[in-house]
Amino acid sequence: MTESALFTMAFVLYILSTxxxxxxxxxxxxKWAGKGLALAGVGLxxxxxxxxxxxxTSGHAPFTNMYESLSFFAWATVLAFAALDLKFRxxxxxxxxxxxxxxxxxxxxxxxxxxxxxPLVPALQSxxxxxxxxxTLIGEAFFAVAxxxxxxxxxxxxxxxxxxxDSVSYRAVAVGFPLFTLGGLxxxxxxxxxxxxxxxxxxxxxxxxxxxxxxxxxxxHTRIVxxxxxxxxxxxxxxxxxxxxxxxxxxxxxxxxxxxYR
Amino acid sequence: xxxxxxxxxxxxxxxxxxxxxxxxxxxxxxPQGRSAEEYxxxxxxxxxxxxxLQLTDLYRSAWFLALLFLFAVxxxxxTVSRIGPKLxxxxxxxxxxxxxxxxxxxxxxxxxxxxxxASAAARISKELSSRRYALKTAGRENGxxxxxRKRRLGWFGSxxxxxxLLIILAGGIVSGLAGRRSHLALLEGQTADVPHADxxxxxxxxxxxxxxxxxxxxxxxxxxxxxxxxxVLTEVVKVNHPLTYRGFHFYQSRYGWDWQNPKLxxxxxxxxxxxxxxxxxxxxxxxVPVDGPGITHLGVRRxxxxxxxxxxxRVQSRSGEPRNPAALVEAWQGEERVFAGWIFAKFPDFGDxxxxxxxxxxxxxxxFQAAQYSVLEAARDPGANLIWVGCLFVxxxxxxxxxxxxxxxxxxxxxxxxxxxxxxxxxxSKGRDAFRSEFEAVCESLRRVL
Numbered sequence: 001m002t003e004s005a006l007f008t009m010a011f012v013l014y015i016l017s018t019x020x021x022x023x024x025x026x027x028x029x030x031k032w033a034g035k036g037l038a039l040a041g042v043g044l045x046x047x048x049x050x051x052x053x054x055x056x057t058s059g060h061a062p063f064t065n066m067y068e069s070l071s072f073f074a075w076a077t078v079l080a081f082a083a084l085d086l087k088f089r090x091x092x093x094x095x096x097x098x099x100x101x102x103x104x105x106x107x108x109x110x111x112x113x114x115x116x117x118x119p120l121v122p123a124l125q126s127x128x129x130x131x132x133x134x135x136t137l138i139g140e141a142f143f144a145v146a147x148x149x150x151x152x153x154x155x156x157x158x159x160x161x162x163x164x165x166d167s168v169s170y171r172a173v174a175v176g177f178p179l180f181t182l183g184g185l186x187x188x189x190x191x192x193x194x195x196x197x198x199x200x201x202x203x204x205x206x207x208x209x210x211x212x213x214x215x216x217x218x219x220x221h222t223r224i225v226x227x228x229x230x231x232x233x234x235x236x237x238x239x240x241x242x243x244x245x246x247x248x249x250x251x252x253x254x255x256x257x258x259x260x261y262r
Numbered sequence: 263x264x265x266x267x268x269x270x271x272x273x274x275x276x277x278x279x280x281x282x283x284x285x286x287x288x289x290x291x292x293p294q295g296r297s298a299e300e301y302x303x304x305x306x307x308x309x310x311x312x313x314x315l316q317l318t319d320l321y322r323s324a325w326f327l328a329l330l331f332l333f334a335v336x337x338x339x340x341t342v343s344r345i346g347p348k349l350x351x352x353x354x355x356x357x358x359x360x361x362x363x364x365x366x367x368x369x370x371x372x373x374x375x376x377x378x379x380a381s382a383a384a385r386i387s388k389e390l391s392s393r394r395y396a397l398k399t400a401g402r403e404n405g406x407x408x409x410x411r412k413r414r415l416g417w418f419g420s421x422x423x424x425x426x427l428l429i430i431l432a433g434g435i436v437s438g439l440a441g442r443r444s445h446l447a448l449l450e451g452q453t454a455d456v457p458h459a460d461x462x463x464x465x466x467x468x469x470x471x472x473x474x475x476x477x478x479x480x481x482x483x484x485x486x487x488x489x490x491x492x493x494v495l496t497e498v499v500k501v502n503h504p505l506t507y508r509g510f511h512f513y514q515s516r517y518g519w520d521w522q523n524p525k526l527x528x529x530x531x532x533x534x535x536x537x538x539x540x541x542x543x544x545x546x547x548x549x550v551p552v553d554g555p556g557i558t559h560l561g562v563r564r565x566x567x568x569x570x571x572x573x574x575x576r577v578q579s580r581s582g583e584p585r586n587p588a589a590l591v592e593a594w595q596g597e598e599r600v601f602a603g604w605i606f607a608k609f610p611d612f613g614d615x616x617x618x619x620x621x622x623x624x625x626x627x628x629x630f631q632a633a634q635y636s637v638l639e640a641a642r643d644p645g646a647n648l649i650w651v652g653c654l655f656v657x658x659x660x661x662x663x664x665x666x667x668x669x670x671x672x673x674x675x676x677x678x679x680x681x682x683x684x685x686x687x688x689x690x691s692k693g694r695d696a697f698r699s700e701f702e703a704v705c706e707s708l709r710r711v712l
Contacts, residue, residue: 119473122480122501122514178660186653195502197443197513197641199649200434202321204290214283218276225272255290 003057004115006050007071011105013043014078018102021095033091037082040098044078051075058117063133064124066252067115070108072134073248074101076141080172084145090168092161096148128191135183140244142176143216147241150234166230169237170223177216180244184209204255208247215240269339278333285329289320334431341424352417352668356400356409364672367687369698371705375682379405379675382682386673389707393700395671405682408673419663426655429648437645449520449635453488456640459510462488466496468517468636481514483636499638509642516637518582521567522546526589527629528562528605531555533622541628546589556623557593557600564590565630569606577604589627601625667692671701684708 017039024032051072054062063069081097084090107113120129149169156162188209189199200206219236222228228236268274292312293300301309301318316323364370375382383406387397395410444457448465455462467484480500486493487507497505505512523545530552531539538555549561566579569588577590586608593601600623606612607627670689677683686705690697 119475119477119479122478125480126502128502174664178657178664181660182657186657189649189653193643193646194504195513197504197511197515197639198643199437199646202289202294207286207290207321211283211286214279214286218279218283221272221276221279226276251290256293 003050003053006046006053010043010047010050011109013039013046014098014101014105017043018095018098021098024091025095030091033094036094036098037085040078041082044075044082047075060120061130061133063137064120065114065118067108067113069133069137070104070113073137073141074104074108076138077101077104077144080138080141081145084168084172088168088171093145093148093152093168096152097145100144100148123195126191126195128187128194132183132187132191135179135187139176139179139183140248142172142179143241143244146172146176146237150237153230153234162230166233169234173216173219173237181213185213205247205251208243208251212240212243212247215243266339269336270343272340275336275340278329278336281329282333285320285326288317292317294321295319330431334428337424337428341421345421348417352411352414356398356407364674364685364687367689369688369701371686373684373686373705373708375684375708377682379677379682382675382684383408386684386708389704390671393704405675405677408675410671411668413666413668416662416666416668419659419666422655422659422662426652426659429652429655433645433648433652436648437643441643441645443639443641445515446638446640447635448638449633456510458642461508463512463638464488465636468634481517483514483638485512485638511641513639513641514636515639517634519567519584519632519634521565521582521632524565524630524632526562526565526627528560528591529626529628530557530560530593531624533624557595559594561592562589563592587627587630591625593623669697671704
């Protein structure tokens with residue numbers, strides 16, 4: 001089967017999962033959330049095959065242009081959510097996370113994103129492409145879950161819900177932050193040193209990664225050392241995710257950068 | 263000491279992190295290191311202010327470096343002032359007063375064990391050691407206190423991250439002061455001195471490989487290192503594959519053509535008689551004799567790789583790429599100039615009958631060859647190794663801080679000769695569910711021994 005057929009099937013399953021999740025939320029049937037997760041899981045499996053097919057046909061990592069990286073980021077977000085859900089049971093967060101996933105898939109399938117397989121330019125021909133981009137995006141996928149949990153925190157009506165959402169947000173950051181540091185900054189510096197001869201050039205994408213990193217450093221310090229919890233923590237996590245998304249999209253389209261792979 | 267106290271504050275750290283974040287944002291909104299004219303055009307009257315505040319070279323500005331310095335001092339003082347108590351917490355001895363703290367733990371259990379406190383302590387120690395706890399004992403009235411800890415490095419995760427960041431900042435300073443970077447533009451066969459080094463490099467060959475679809479697959483420079491004029495190492499340098507020699511790295515940076523001196527091939531013939539066409543090879547600035555048709559000499563005054571008419575209709579090259587190669591050609595019949603005009607490789611018909619000569623002649627720019635040069639970046643960066651060490655500490659520190667949570671079990675033993683009452687208290691800052699099950703398993707197996 002072709003990559004685009006698999007991608008479409010995964011997309012449809014994600015949409016179905018989102019519907020089932022929202023139905024479970026509005027009908028107050030927690031059991032349906034399990035079905036939502038199962039649908040997302042099947043979608044994830046097909047999406048995984050789509051990424052493998054893309055890798056095999058293109059001969060390179062499936063995240064070298066915007067279409068590919070959006071698809072990979074959507075995949076990573078489902079993966080991050082599924083991993084956290086299996087551990088901590090998050091039926092209430094599922095609907096909004098899947099909504100983000102569907103939005104990412106829709107953006108990826110939009111005609112604005114060229115889908116052709118283009119051979120790798122010399123700068124991207126390195127195994128660091130795999131390490132740098134995949135680990136960074138998986139880290140950011142966990143930030144996405146923290147973002148959703150934090151947004152829901154701000155609208156939650158009971159103390160019990162708030163406590164749970166606060167702890168989910170923290171746990172997602174606790175996974176995402178080390179991954180982002182390793183993939184985005186550490187692997188990024190190593191690759192920059194190998195490819196450009198300078199581990200740090202104050203390129204706008206580098207600086208925005210640093211900004212994202214500083215915001216999450218702030219999240220941890222205000223939380224652990226100053227005892228911030230709840231509302232203020234949620235706001236910092238939201239800013240952090242937005243900074244990560246600006247690093248990911250904004251820099252490519254709004255600023256000049258050595259990193260403008262669209 | 264007031265200064266020490268000031269710098270040991272986490273609030274200061276948070277304040278500095280916010281300032282560094284905002285400064286970094288500003289640095290990406292204002293393009294860095296551009297010309298004064300560009301800033302004037304972009305920001306008008308504000309340009310002067312921006313330059314004075316060093317916002318146009320922000321990341322190298324005195325105030326940004328000062329912020330980083332304050333941040334480094336803050337990090338150092340915070341880490342040092344907290345390390346002592348942490349070391350005691352992780353490696354210090356048990357003490358009789360630990361008994362009181364057991365009452366405060368969330369995870370607690372009370373067991374009755376057979377035998378005197380000493381033998382009960384031995385059994386508990388055995389059980390906890392088998393679970394990789396490190397034990398410390400302290401005596402107390404009618405009993406003892408056991409302090410069992412594991413994954414103690416977890417207490418130092420944040421310190422490792424902070425230490426790593428300090429090393430990275432130090433690496434940045436070393437790179438800034440001792441790093442050397444230069445660009446070497448080399449034609450094939452050319453040799454160049456490497457600045458700050460006592461060896462030379464030679465470009466043996468440069469080639470561009472293309473994909474069948476047309477995109478560039480690789481730029482390959484075959485580079486030889488020369489010591490005292492003798493080649494000691496030859497390697498192909500590609501993007502992502504630098505050559506390394508005695509602390510220097512050579513990167514494929516850019517490439518280009520030497521358009522000052524191209525070899526050209528021009529076809530000249532009569533418009534109405536294709537068989538009269540002659541091929542002439544020459545260089546820019548040359549005027550060569552031609553055996554007809556209708557002319558005696560042909561010359562090329564100028565060549566540009568990417569023809570464009572600039573201000574005042576002046577001919578310029580838009581880029582160094584051969585996107586629209588053009589030659590300014592002149593033809594003579596004896597002493598009379600019969601043709602002068604631009605001809606274009608991509609638009610051969612353009613040379614037909616133009617110029618101030620006879621319309622019957624046609625000129626075609628058939629071929630153009632220029633030597634290619636490759637630009638290698640030669641860099642030596644003694645700070646880089648510090649960066650990698652710092653990264654290692656940061657990464658390991660994150661792992662320790664988030665996933666190597668220390669566990670602590672304190673046991674207070676009280677009793678007489680026949681029976682000992684043991685109170686166990688467990689503490690872990692994270693991963694409490696996993697710890698709870700371990701704690702319960704410990705209590706269960708102690709109970710079973712009875």
